[in-house]
Amino acid sequence: MVKPRQISIFCIKVPCFNRSIVILLLGIALCQFAYAKQDTAYRNGMVVSAHPIASQVGIDVLKKGGNAVDAAIAVKFALAVVYPNAGNIGGGGFMVFRSSQNEYAALDFREKAPGMATRDMYLDETGEPVSRLSLDGHLAVGVPGSVDGMVKAHERYGKLLWKDLLQPAVDLARKGFPLTEMQANELNRRKESFKRFNSHGTALINEKADWKAGDLLIQKELAKTMKRIQSKGRRGFYEGKVAKLLVREMKDNGGIISLEDLKNYEAKWREPVANDYRGYHVVSMPPSSSGGIALLSLLKSVEPYPLSHWGFQQDSTVQVMVEAERRVYADRAEHYGDADFYPVPLAGLLDSNYIHARMQDISFERATSSESVSHGKPVGYESEETTHFSVVDKDGNAVAITTTLNNSYGSLVVVKGAGFLLNDEMDDFSMKPGVPNLYGLLGGKANAIEANKRMLSAMTPTIVTKDGKLLMVVGTPGGSTIITSVFQVILNVVDFGMGMQEAVSAPRFHHQWLPDNIQPEKEAIAEDVRARLEAKGYQFVQRGNIGRVDAILVKADGTLEGGADHRGDDTIVGY
Template sequence: MHGQLGINNSGQYRNGMVVCAYPDAAQVGIDILKKGGNAVDAAVAVQFALAVVYPEAGNIGGGGFMVFRSKDGKTNTLDFREKGPGGASANMYLDSAGNVIPDMSLYTHKASGVPGSVDGMFEAHKKYGKLKWADLVQPAVNLARNGFKLTKRAASDLNHTAAQFTKLNPGKTYLLKDGGWKEGDLMVQEDLAKTFEQIRDKGRDGFYDGVVADEVVAEMKAGDGLITKEDLKNYHSVWRNAITGNYKGYKIITMPPPSSGGIALLQLLQSVEKYPLKRFGYNQDSTIRLIVEAERRVYADRSKYLGDPDFFKVPVDSLLKPAYIAARMGSFSWDAATPSTSIQPGTFVGYESDQTTHYSIVDREGNAVSITTTLNDSYGSKIFVKGAGFLLNNEMDDFSSKPGVPNMYGLVGGKANSIQPGKRMLSSMTPTIVEKDGKLFMVVGTPGGSTIITSVFQTILNVIEFNQNMQQAVASKRFHSQWLPDVISIEKDGVDTATIMKLQGKGYKISDRNAIGRVDAILKTQWGYYEGGADPRGDDTKLGY
């Protein structure tokens, strides 16, 4: 045990920790903590660094959510989700016959909502930051200008997307390399460095006004997009109260709408709380059935009741009432699967992409930040802003293009999530912080589109119910079900054959799938150390000191 370093030999640290999707960004975050920055300072620096080194999801052209818990237990959340542009309308993706036009909400300039990430970071820093803004943006400038080394996975992802970049970006060569990328190549992004210099020197105005804003608007005009100067000027992130709930004595602090994640997570935890999961065991037949039946009901509710609370009255209290949740689980039977067709969204009296990214940060004083941020699909719309060098999101696909028609993740929505100017689209992002006995216990979140909610849910259960440490809990094989389609997706080799046969015998449909989520999380042990869990499904990295 090296007491003076604040580390013991099991990878547990005393002074602070950063867990995120790419090694260089984790290094930037830990450097800021060592300089005396707090968790929010480190989060700002990591967000911008990820926009350089992890372009499939790290971004300044997208948005996200932050859950914050101060060292003395005060909580807050910041909603920097993108908004529908002023020119957006409910039927903008439908043809004259009223059918959804394929790919229009995905790979065109009209797919982009007004970006929120820069404003979000600026507001977070203004409220909680300690270090100078310029010092938090500079590492991103350096990474873009001097370059960084590609991992094997990063090179492969870029090569895999090169044809789409070329097709959608005539006259631009961003992220492309003759002959393709390979592991260890240096990637330099000079236009992006210049954009970050504007943000470094002018703060929020370096993005939403001036030269960068002009470049965004010129790009929109060139591609028949909707975002205007006015849209950029009018964008503001919003501080919202966290939603909280309890599970077996643990307090769950999570994201309110327009994320569906927090409400869904609390509903799931309450749905299974009274059952003896510890006794059932990890990924065993009874555990899977119970969780899938809870998920079915919760995702049905999501389809009807969740949207931007500034536009639609989300019945938060009704959805989280113990009596309501108990009634929803009343039709669950151990005898057979409940067909999804027989489940409707509850009533009261009176594909999001895998290429989101999440990071968890704690500092020496115990302040904690959980941030999930996204462009929606991998590399967003795949369209770059000419001159500015960053990717535009395709977040408009997260609205319901037409009630009842699924989006790219098979998620169905209705009126609550219809397209309107200035409205934020519904999300599944679920950045979460867990407390035990009034003290910080866990910081957790993940990418994964519609699987985000269920991955965060399972990770929390892995620690609390199945006694896994943080690294085991994020690495453990996961499964997912979401009401429609009526199927349980299980990671390869995640469940043994005998259990699968038992499930099929009870009427459950099973399908294999590749990696589900990339959870990055931090646990505070009973001895006061920080223990990280970096998901082995990606290049995710945990660093502490």
């Protein structure tokens, strides 16, 4: 089993290193050391996020009397500073919340297409997609939703003062924080790309040398933006100085977001999607996320099969999971979209009879060809860089938030004078039927580009309960692999009896209908199992890491066990 991330501050070399940051990292190191040695039973709260400083910020809020939503807001803004490739205020995301009274809510703060967006905006005069036009630069940007989302979460559930929740982010941007080795390497690799799209310069570029682990990243422009959001709330981002800077960035470089787009943006409270799996209640995100419907469909697809008897990543287990994924992703391409614009057949897609019928033609003797698998016809028409964090407080309130800029560092555009990165979420629309997006996902009319429409997402923040009691908070980044990663982690706990860290660390694989191949991580699916599956017609394409799951499990004795993904700098902090 891979242990959760442990931090040592003694090897960090930073001139004039800030004393408060030393104390902060020392506290994290001690917490992580205690967890790794299993000497500490966390009962009062836990935060698992993609960055150690952000996790500690969340725990500090819980210790001050804040609830899980307060901590999540503070973590969200801290990640916008210390995890610039995906933590953001220039993107969007989703939140699933469960109260200690077993009440649920889902908040959709996904980005929207600008008012000037058109269906064919990324096609040339012959009707073919223009390479990378929906990915790089200013035209790729959707209207950001993160700030409005956090404002709405605080208005409904917040306990502590808004200004206090923003203060850690303000301080981290103004004073700086030490880069991890992974972050330094990522920034160095993108140095020329940042220069290409930011002729005015950006704090993310080290002009004098390459970044090194331990170097302080100070973001003064971002600190001013955070201060405006801190003092003015929603108006500090969607109106006034920051909004004008963002729109000027657009006008000067061919983007189409307007002041009206920003002023009119609204995050939306939605009814979560939910279903049972082997006696566990699974609650997840509805459209404009595809994640919740797809996850619940996958779980119900495999429920009739004895996975625990077959065993983890054994022949029949892998076959059933892949065949379920093949069919669910085919449905995703046809039926999923923004429910405000397209009548997504939620009830039909989640109907047990429909799901089981989709699995009736699988054979354990041979692989199904994806070319022979189309979308189903459910009844009841009503019509990879991301980050996830999980929070549980002492009262049992739980928050799962997945948030994104889409590609790592989004569009690569940093707003001049405001210091934050913008997303490239427009690529998540279907720009043309049959043309895959960045993650190889196909789509059609349901996810076509329309002004003010939310683009489809795979983000899958999820909460699982057992007998009315909180059991699990889980989610991950990973583009199209988000859904299958959350799916596998839940199976690892429920069917294969793993603890949270083991379930998160276990090797994963992915299938998404098209392309028709199984994509395993290096250690996923043993060679003899692969050989037998290949003899049945399954194709394998080796790939790198899949996702970075951050999850929390409530054990039988009421203590909290975190799962922080070893695939990144992800960190557990609890008390």
